[in-house]
Amino acid sequence: MTIDRSKRPQIPDFYQIPSLSVIKDTLVNGIKTYRIVNPDINIVRLYFLIDGGQTLQNKTSVARACIQLLHEGTATMTAEEIAEKLDFLGAHYEYVSAKEYSSICVHFPRNAGKTIMEIFADMLSHATFPQQRVELYQQKIKNQLAIDLQNNAYFGYCKLMESLFGYNHPYGHYSSLDNVDQFTREDIVEYYHQYIHAGNISVLAAGNVDETFIEELNQTIGQLPYMATNKPIITIPQLPPQKIYIEKEKSVQSSILIGKRTCTVADPQFAAFSLLNTFLGGYFGSRLMTNIREKKGLTYGIYSALRPYRSCSTFYIKADVNKLQRQLVIDEIYKEMQLLQQQLVEEEELSVMKKYIYGDLLKIFDGVFEQLDGYLSLLLLNLPEDHFQKKLEIALSADKQMIMDAAKQLFTKDDFSEIVIG
Numbered sequence: 001m002t003i004d005r006s007k008r009p010q011i012p013d014f015y016q017i018p019s020l021s022v023i024k025d026t027l028v029n030g031i032k033t034y035r036i037v038n039p040d041i042n043i044v045r046l047y048f049l050i051d052g053g054q055t056l057q058n059k060t061s062v063a064r065a066c067i068q069l070l071h072e073g074t075a076t077m078t079a080e081e082i083a084e085k086l087d088f089l090g091a092h093y094e095y096v097s098a099k100e101y102s103s104i105c106v107h108f109p110r111n112a113g114k115t116i117m118e119i120f121a122d123m124l125s126h127a128t129f130p131q132q133r134v135e136l137y138q139q140k141i142k143n144q145l146a147i148d149l150q151n152n153a154y155f156g157y158c159k160l161m162e163s164l165f166g167y168n169h170p171y172g173h174y175s176s177l178d179n180v181d182q183f184t185r186e187d188i189v190e191y192y193h194q195y196i197h198a199g200n201i202s203v204l205a206a207g208n209v210d211e212t213f214i215e216e217l218n219q220t221i222g223q224l225p226y227m228a229t230n231k232p233i234i235t236i237p238q239l240p241p242q243k244i245y246i247e248k249e250k251s252v253q254s255s256i257l258i259g260k261r262t263c264t265v266a267d268p269q270f271a272a273f274s275l276l277n278t279f280l281g282g283y284f285g286s287r288l289m290t291n292i293r294e295k296k297g298l299t300y301g302i303y304s305a306l307r308p309y310r311s312c313s314t315f316y317i318k319a320d321v322n323k324l325q326r327q328l329v330i331d332e333i334y335k336e337m338q339l340l341q342q343q344l345v346e347e348e349e350l351s352v353m354k355k356y357i358y359g360d361l362l363k364i365f366d367g368v369f370e371q372l373d374g375y376l377s378l379l380l381l382n383l384p385e386d387h388f389q390k391k392l393e394i395a396l397s398a399d400k401q402m403i404m405d406a407a408k409q410l411f412t413k414d415d416f417s418e419i420v421i422g
Helices: 062-068 079-088 110-126 131-148 152-165 185-195 211-219 268-282 287-295 323-342 347-365 368-380 387-397 400-410
Strands: 023-026 032-037 043-051 092-097 101-109 201-207 243-246 253-262 299-308 313-322 417-421
Touching: 032 211, 032 368, 043 110, 043 368, 062 092, 062 101, 062 131, 062 185, 079 110, 101 110, 110 211, 131 185, 152 243, 152 253, 152 313, 152 417, 201 368, 253 268, 253 323, 268 287, 268 299, 268 313, 268 323, 268 347, 268 387, 268 400, 287 299, 287 313, 287 323, 299 323, 313 323, 323 400, 323 417, 347 368, 347 387, 347 400
Parallel strands: 032 201, 243 417
Antiparallel strands: 023 032, 043 101, 043 201, 092 101, 253 313, 253 417, 299 313
């Protein structure tokens, strides 16, 4: 067949996304596993997902210290031996410590899988947390925090979350130089024994992860002890919005954060709010980027985001601007919100937004590793497996009035906290 390259290819008028083909199993000790199999890929991506994260800690930084110090020695191996073995086997691992979960993500060749899982089973059941390593870690994170707190954007986000939830709430709490290293080795060990066990861990894997892989998991991770876990119920305080301006004489720029609390992902309103966020500042062609960056040149980058938690979500706008123009930028942000409340969006803009959302969803299915990350996001928020399909259906059915109605509901100016640092 001859292709006429002088003509643009036809763009289909239908939108489809594939489904996630996840195989679910339960190990002998009760750990739930989730697999996406591709026998042609001999690299495995493996997640150990530990529920609760920082919401379970009784002191600042304990959850993060616990997960990041697992490789510093076990009852049978030193930190150097662990590092040498994992390096020899071709394993690469990363830690995440978040508000509601912690995770270890490991990539490794399939043929080294059992040996690597034996090492991580040892770390998850017999970590020793040597005192010297704890002290070095404390100094390291304190030095890093001293640098981070000088970053206006980082500190501004911390203050925004504090304004929305309160400093003592798990979502609003952040590390300061006064508390970041106030935990002890005993605090870490207590957290480890309470929450790092089969009753609080899930396993996700993608690649060449067939039935033999499950047998290897059972022989290693399946031997972790099981315990029941009591977790606190997170309630959301109804705090009034705040305006916080912290001046820094030496700063040339100011970081602006404007945000509020909103509903959970499971709430029917969230889908409309997600579309609205895309219009306002969710992609490069958004209203905020077009007006404040491209037309007025007031900032290099500005965006809005919805950040979901299990008990609520936050919506916020962030920009770094010349401090002499910060009020102008704030006024322009509210102006764009008001325009979405008062004027129907153009049909072309609505069409572009739908195609952007469709393309964004398709990226989730671009390979088994991406699919695994997509499924992980569903597990973290207790969402159904058809969540992505429903999100697409809502986006495709959206009309101009739906966007305006969502703007009237979400963009009430008096509901927003304003944080300006710099």
